[in-house]
Amino acid sequence: MLEQFREFASKKVVRWIFAIFLIIPFGLFGIDVYFKTPMGGDAVATVGPYRIAQSEFDNALRRRAEQYRQQFGANFDASMMDNPEIRRGVLDGVVSERLMAVGAQEAGVRIGDALLAERIAAMPPFQDAAGRFSKARYEELAKSIGLTTVGLDERIREEMRMSAYRDSIAETAFVPRTTLDSFIRLSEQSREVKVVNFPAEPMLPKVKITPEQVKAFYEGHKADFTTPEQVKAEYVELSAEALAAQVPVAADDVKKFYDANINRWGQREERKVSHILIAVKADAKEAEKKAAGDKANAIAADVRKKPATFADVAKKESQDPGSAVQGGDLGFFAKGAMVKPFEDAAFAAKKGEIVGPVLSEFGYHVILVTDIKPERMKSVAEATPEIEAELKKGEAARRFAESAEAFSNGVYEQSASLKPTAERLKLTVKTSDWLVKAGASNPALANPKLLAELFSDDAIKAKRNTSAVEIRPGVLVSARVLEHKPAELRPLETVSAVIERRMQRDEALKLAQADGEAKLKELQGGKDAGVKWPDALAVSRQKPGGLFPAVLDAVFKADSKKLPVYVGVNSPMGYSLVQVTKVIELEKIDDAKREGLGTQLRSAVAAQELEASLASVRNRAGVTVRKDALERREEGSAPAKSSVPPPPRPPSKFGS
Incomplete structure (x- = not known):
């Protein structure tokens, strides 16, 4: 019987679901x-x-x-x-x-x-x-x-x-x-270490780079010093997002969407109700209706005197087999879930109030409201920005699909200029900074296909628009070259200082590493090596003490059977020489x-x-x-x- 009560609401839910499926993201x-x-x-x-x-x-x-x-x-x-x-x-x-x-x-x-x-x-x-x-x-x-x-x-x-x-x-x-x-x-094992670093910087004065070396490096790495080919372009962009901003949304459309998707805006008021049903068909004879009504009135009078007996009476007297075994409990429901006379009575009563008998097409109901969940809903005004955005998005998708073909055809058919297409579709022609084929900071021009077309002979020499390129879903861009600079090798004199510093740094790094390796060899051979060790530092895998990962790894790979032990590691800053002096084991493992x-x-x-x-x-x-x-x-x-x-x-x- 409960399923029949909900039949009307179910039809409405079907309509809501169908409406939702029509809104394609x-x-x-x-x-x-x-x-x-x-x-x-x-x-x-x-x-x-x-x-x-x-x-x-x-x-x-x-x-x-x-x-x-x-x-x-x-x-x-x-x-x-x-x-x-x-x-x-x-x-x-x-x-x-x-x-x-x-x-x-x-x-x-x-x-x-x-x-x-x-x-x-x-x-x-x-x-x-x-x-x-x-x-x-x-x-x-x-x-x-x-x-x-x-x-x-x-x-x-x-x-x-x-x-x-x-x-x-x-x-x-x-x-x-x-x-x-x-x-x-x-x-948890710790090791006490002393670390001496051999950085590259002190070795820099010892390194002399000749002009001939700089020139040789320059000749062998010309690609590194070539300013790439560049273009400056104008472009137009057709996007669903921009179209959405132009879409007007009527207040009536917002209200219709709000009503059709009411459950999205929060929790509507719900009521928990128990009932006792005395069934009678809508086309029953008057005598049958009167007898059912009298019985319902008598039951209502009894349970009003003794509200605590409602569930027991429902189990004995209710003719709704679905809820009678539950003491008449129908659970929580919102408006629209039950037939109207029953719903109107349930939502008009206070918590704990017994109302009825109420006549519906199923018979007479004696109703007890056992609990109320208050409404916690966004108002139409509060939901309006979200609804407008969704409606605009759907309409923008439709407009984009309609405009995309006109945009694509326009920039192709009138390839000598972007302005006719921009004017027809009310778009703005924008100008870029200098671009290189390897990439662009402007998201609208960073697409590799668009860049490939911009750097083609068709765009540079023939001065034609690029095709309409979909740089991401819902965004089309066409561009046109305004200025062009060919690739150019930077003169040696403008980059010689950069090359000299780079070569000097590389050579100083090699000297620092060689110095460190020599000291390590002496120490491992039992000699003093003249190294001034700092205070010991306890390090662990959990607390590396600022050591480079490669240095820390070498510390814990070192054979600790005979201490002190010495290890050396090339690091990005030069060379690290380490003396491992003590191993500290964990005494006890607790839970x-x-x-x-x-x-x-x-x-x-x-x-x-x-x-x-x-x-x-x-x-x-x-x-x-x-x-x-x-x-x-x-x-x-x-x-x-x-x-x-x-x-x-x-x-x-x-x-x-």
């Missing part, structure tokens, strides 16, 4: 282009279908340099970032991220829209002072990093996919107790340490399993690195051409 189509195309220009590496742009690698290097700057303070030397080993480590990190993306894709990891929305709404950077999701803050942050909100959505979705992939591997990690205890002893460090070991095991998984992905997907990727590039210089063809790009509308 335009930005969810063609998303793969975010992750399968480079961020600009020639790629420094390819990982399966993914490409790592030079600009992305440069950003990763800057982040690592900032980490070193914070770690070493005044001792930080920016030139250490020219070290090929450091650059390789940074590039390996970026490659690993791409391998995880491939692994997640192969594993079928999916992040649905609902889960993505939940994660975004819970992230503090996107919340207002009251802890609620702020669409304005989200849009502002996306814009600050050169993305649309759709682009930021997909970046977060990709991070979630990779995190889910990592977690799926971590969950399988298992560590036996004996292994855990061994790990704790090694992890607290097992619990704390057990997590670390499981993480280490998971990291090994992840590394093995990524190695397998690497073998299947393939990784190629441009030959000169790890060499330092002078500012503005062009990268060497790669002999590795780029991976195929997915087909897309409008030739992007």
